Amino acid sequence: MPASDRLYRTDAIILRRSDFGEADRLLTVFTPQHGKLRLLAKGVRKITSRKAGHVELFMLTDMLVARGRTWDIVSQAEVVEAYPPLRTDLQKTGWAYYLAELVDRFTEEHDPNQPLFELLAFTLARLGHTDDPFIVLRYFELHLLGLTGYQPQLHFCLTCETPIQPVENNYFTLSGGGVLCPEHGHALSHAEPIPLPVLKVLRFLQTEPWERVAGLQLTPTTRQQVETLLLDYITFVLERNLKSVAFIKKLRRST
Numbered sequence: 001m002p003a004s005d006r007l008y009r010t011d012a013i014i015l016r017r018s019d020f021g022e023a024d025r026l027l028t029v030f031t032p033q034h035g036k037l038r039l040l041a042k043g044v045r046k047i048t049s050r051k052a053g054h055v056e057l058f059m060l061t062d063m064l065v066a067r068g069r070t071w072d073i074v075s076q077a078e079v080v081e082a083y084p085p086l087r088t089d090l091q092k093t094g095w096a097y098y099l100a101e102l103v104d105r106f107t108e109e110h111d112p113n114q115p116l117f118e119l120l121a122f123t124l125a126r127l128g129h130t131d132d133p134f135i136v137l138r139y140f141e142l143h144l145l146g147l148t149g150y151q152p153q154l155h156f157c158l159t160c161e162t163p164i165q166p167v168e169n170n171y172f173t174l175s176g177g178g179v180l181c182p183e184h185g186h187a188l189s190h191a192e193p194i195p196l197p198v199l200k201v202l203r204f205l206q207t208e209p210w211e212r213v214a215g216l217q218l219t220p221t222t223r224q225q226v227e228t229l230l231l232d233y234i235t236f237v238l239e240r241n242l243k244s245v246a247f248i249k250k251l252r253r254s255t
């Protein structure tokens, strides 16, 4: 086999890692061209390892990877961006864990999503430079949803498809993944009223570039409501998916 078939070079952000064997680690990484991958990093728990400082959690690393039977193997690793504040500030470490967990849960292996890779890299950098992560995290959540096929519909009623007017009595439905006009929302028992400031903020986050979004100032009530709605929706999507995955696996076993 020529060397080019056995080896590939990629940027990779370390999402997760676990000890493996005596001195190895199994890494879950996110890459621009290959999507999520599980890679074996051999010997990185030895003090003498040259790779060790380059495959820490949340680092953006330039890797040379060798194809392997079960897992591909990290052959060389050179850190590109270490995001130092995410390592020294425990609270920021927690936010980074949250981002990594979301990317891990919302993606499948070998499913490339370059915009999501870029969103993750930008968001890790932004978290390093802020003490108030609210807008950074909500922007990430909304765009992650959009880039993985779960963009909430915020502009047209899910039932009658007429444009949603900026009024107080519109509704949001988790199972429908979007908004309903007052008439159709009222008729649906599981739809919840969506306060106008919340609708406006979500639309703004969804459609405007980061540079305009970054300076957004919100009241504590609106912040709380936006955060709750997004968390409820993310939880709903993930739970529905987990169930469907379990169901498909069960079907496969019984055939």
Ligand SMILES: [Zn+2]
Binding pocket: 157, 158, 159, 160, 161, 162, 180, 181, 182, 183, 184, 185
């Ligand atoms: Zn309607």
